[in-house]
Amino acid sequence: MLKGKKVAVIVCIILTVVVSVTSCKKGKKNRRSVLPDSSIYSSKNFTDILLDSTIVNNFFKTVSAEDTIREEVKEFYARRSYQSAWFNKNGLNNAAQNFYSQLKGYTYDFADSSFQNVELDNLLASAESDEKDFLDRKAEVQRLELLLTTTFFNYAIKAYGGIAKNPLDLEWFIPRKKKNYQLLLDSLVSLNKGEKVREPVNLYYIRLKEKLRIYRNIERKGGWPKVITAKKQLITGDRDSSILAAKQILFMIGDFRLKDTSMTFTDSLKNAVVRFQHRMGLKESGNLDVATLKEINQPVQFRIQQIMLNMERLRWVPEELEKDHLLINIPEYMLHVFENGKQVWTMNVVVGKTASQTTIFKGNLSTIVLNPYWNIPQSIIRNEILPQLKRGTGYLTRNNMEVLSGNKVINPSSVDWSNYTKNVPYIIRQKPGNKNSLGKMKFLFPNSYNIYLHDTPSKGHFGDSKRAFSHGCIRLSDPKKLALYLLRNNTEWKIEKVNEVLETDKETGIKVTPAIPVYIVYFTSWVDNTGQINFRNDLYGLDAKLAAEIFGE
Missing domain, CATH: 3.30.1490 (Dna Ligase; domain 1)
Incomplete structure (x- = not known):
């Protein structure tokens, strides 16, 4: 009987504690959970090198950091039960070396010295020179530990999150997904030797970063010469001193594959010029005309800035796009069709002129309208x-x-x-009719900008290298091809039925199931699926606007 009373009292105490803790949690709804994550942490990830909240708080009395960084660091260690992330019993772990190399690479690629820290460099050098002796200096171990973690969060937010300014102010209306830097650091410090560091960015960003490194190397070697000629155009067979400079530039950027020091415009040079013109979105004549000379004479610093501006935009893009989607790049005047994560075909488009710009946003194409009213x-x-x-x-x-x-x-x-x-x-x-400004079909993806894809009775502009002529909507060079592609799995709407309806002037809507995501983007530099870097002109002046935010220009 007495034992039963004791049990009852114990149960009552336990329930009281549980209720108190639960009430406490309810009173702090906005606070993020700092419980250890068993999916990330296991015994192998922990060391016997410990910190505590007092050490972390005292560290920030000597190191200035924004509140967001302080909170990230505190949460990180609370989730680890204050165990070291960068040290094990033998000294610095692989993660420390990986991150430091990553940091140095960023400093080199972006010519950004903001993460240079003499104290961090000295402590790392000391830790590497005599690991056992360094581990005995507890205060220095704790200092280096917290410097690495604080630097990581500063770096990650800048390198992967991008500028703090709202992209909406920069006319980019594709939702920007918040990145989880806690998870990123969890992954980094859990890597085994030789494993690759994961970057929370998409494939397009990684490809551009590789090209940035190439252009940085060219810049550090003095850049490239200028093609100066009195002629309006240089063609095959011409001899001119400026032709040598053109060959040097095209060789440096990979379009010309011969070490030719002659001043003659050869067939090999013509082929190189065609490759260059293709990458610039110019008419592929193979001649060094006015438009081509203008682009070839852009200094390497200009191209580097273009790459960096578009890497910034790519930080705003999700790490993974849907496997099936449409992507329209405004400065490229091109629609890209992706299926199972791979580009399957492209189509020339006409976009809004400068006075009636096509908006940058994401929608879901859900309806095809044959014989539309406008x-x-x-x-x-x-x-x-x-x-x-x-x-x-x-x-x-x-x-x-x-x-x-x-x-x-x-x-x-x-x-x-x-x-x-x-x-x-x-x-x-x-x-509806053959003279309708929307042509014989339009493609709807509901949005507040009143933008859609459509046919046009005016087919003349699709062969132009610059195609900004519309009032904001996007004209397709081959709308029937897109319609039949979107309906390829719809047994009711085969080509015969589509053609039959198009012979009439009756407006007819067809549901696209499932709806397909459409990204309307603005990239003036990107790496295509053949591995070639492309550049385009800043059609709407958005590069200049973004440059003012990033470079203060």
Whole structure:
């Protein structure tokens, strides 16, 4: 009986403690959990070199750090039960060497000295020169431990998170996923010898970083010469002193593969120029014309800056894109189709002109519309159609347009168009047909920017090297190819049925299941699927805007 009472009392005490702890947790909803993560930590990851919260707090009394960095460091050690991340019983572990090499590589590649720290360098050198003796100096071990961890979080946020400015202010509306730097450091300190350090970035970033290193090496060797000529164009067979400079540049960047020191424009040089023009998005004539000379004479520093600006944008892109997606790169004027993670084909597109820029965002393509109506945006009605209507409604008839009040078609002559100068309280739309500005089909991915992909009756611009002519939407050079690709698994909509509907002028919607992600992006430098680096002009001035944030220009 007495034993039963004792048990009851013990159970009561335990329940009281549990309730108290639970209540405590409820009162701190915003605090992140700092319990050890058994999926990351195991006995092999821990050492008998310990710190405690007092040591961590005292460290930050002597080292300045932003609050976010302090919190990251404190959380990291709380999750490790304050066991060392960078030391084992024999001295510095592989993770310390890996991270220090990574840090030096970043400093070299980006010419960024912000992470240089004399104290860190000296302590590391001392730890490496006599590991056993260094381990006996407990205060120095703790100091180096915390310097490495603090430096890691500073580095990771800058190298992988990018600038603090909201990308929305830089006209980038693709959601930016927050990176988990705790998990990143967990992974780093758990690596075995020889294992590769994981970077929380996508493949495109890694490819560009490899090219950045090449261009940095060229810069450190003095860059490349300038092609100076009085001629407007250099072609095969020409002899000119400037041709030697062109050969030197193209050899340095990999387009010209011969060590040719002659001043003659050879067939080999022509082939090299074609390769260069392809990478620049120029007309592939093989001649050193005005446009090509302008690009070839851009200094290496300019190209390095282009690479770094686009690496910054790539920090905003998810590490892994969906296996199947569409990607439209505005400065490239190109649609890329990806299936199972690989590019399967591309298509020329026309994008918005500078005055009506195509917005950078992500959507999900869910509907194909055959024989679409075109609901004309108010901006076009106000600036282009209204002045015509004030002279008469014949413009609407000539362009196969109609006016709606609500859902009802009305006689345009019943409206006094002279009453309006800004927004018109009517819908004006162009009826389906061969002359419809959207052509015979459009592709919808719901968004607040009123942007979609569509056909066009004007096919003339798709062969131009610069294709910014639209009001903001994206015109496709071969919309039927895209439609049939998206419907390839739809047994109801085979090519015969699509063609049958296209022969009519009846608007018909087709659901795309599952919806496919569409990324509209802005990259002026990237590495393509053949491993070649590409450059394009800053069509909308967004490179200049981003450069002002990063380089203060």
